[in-house]
Amino acid sequence: MKNVIEILKERGLLDNVTSEAVARVLEKPCVVYAGFDPTSSSLQAGNLVAILVLAHFQRCGHKPIALVGGATGMIGDPSGKSQERNMLLAGQVEKNSAGIKENLSRFLDFGSAKTSAVIVNNQSWFGAFTFVDFLRDIGRHFRVGTMLGKESVKTRLDSQDGMSFAEFSYQLLQAYDFLKLYDDHGCSVQVGGSDQWGNITAGTDLVRKLRGVEVFGVTTPLVCDSAGQKFGKSEGNAIYLDHRI
Numbered sequence: 001m002k003n004v005i006e007i008l009k010e011r012g013l014l015d016n017v018t019s020e021a022v023a024r025v026l027e028k029p030c031v032v033y034a035g036f037d038p039t040s041s042s043l044q045a046g047n048l049v050a051i052l053v054l055a056h057f058q059r060c061g062h063k064p065i066a067l068v069g070g071a072t073g074m075i076g077d078p079s080g081k082s083q084e085r086n087m088l089l090a091g092q093v094e095k096n097s098a099g100i101k102e103n104l105s106r107f108l109d110f111g112s113a114k115t116s117a118v119i120v121n122n123q124s125w126f127g128a129f130t131f132v133d134f135l136r137d138i139g140r141h142f143r144v145g146t147m148l149g150k151e152s153v154k155t156r157l158d159s160q161d162g163m164s165f166a167e168f169s170y171q172l173l174q175a176y177d178f179l180k181l182y183d184d185h186g187c188s189v190q191v192g193g194s195d196q197w198g199n200i201t202a203g204t205d206l207v208r209k210l211r212g213v214e215v216f217g218v219t220t221p222l223v224c225d226s227a228g229q230k231f232g233k234s235e236g237n238a239i240y241l242d243h244r245i
Helices: 004-010 045-059 090-104 131-137 144-148 151-157 170-185 194-211
Strands: 031-036 063-068 118-121 187-193 216-220
Touching: 004 045, 004 216, 031 045, 031 170, 045 063, 045 187, 045 216, 063 090, 063 170, 090 118, 144 151, 151 194, 170 187, 170 194, 187 194, 194 216
Parallel strands: 031 063, 031 187, 063 118, 187 216
Antiparallel strands: none
């Protein structure tokens, strides 16, 4: 079978990679993950490309992980957003996570042996951290200048609403997700939309610093409406993958 990177290129599903070496690494079975914010009980059209990419990885013999952002979803990813999202309550996240698994089960195989898809919730590990522990163990490996240089951060800082400290810290949380999945599952590839580049590279850098290995990011094109606006729940143009489809 073709290398999955070549398949993604042919189908217009590839935007960028953190290193061209990922194609060589993916010649053998790997573990790959993509994150989904539980801001609704259904995924939507903006998530479709990431889902399809995970499906292609699985068909090529790789194991996909769908990460539900039970913790990060309560903060909100600032990438590609003009203003801060509404905070979610824990009960909402739990309910929405069940709907997300139902959506994903239409595209991913959760029953096969070696490549069976897995769903994890990052609340299971962030809930065990104290704020001081996280700053001591993880925060000290990040430089504020580098964080400020991320495009998603610069865009928000230049906006009228600015950026909260909670949103500014989001890239640390997503970076730790990658580290945790590498430690627990051997995950070496993260998939995300092109607007996730800053968060993904924060993760690849953290794994390299703390584990001394190279892991990879693969970004996909964004799905946009006729006005060129990214599909999304917070943008108000979401088309949901609910039970009616």
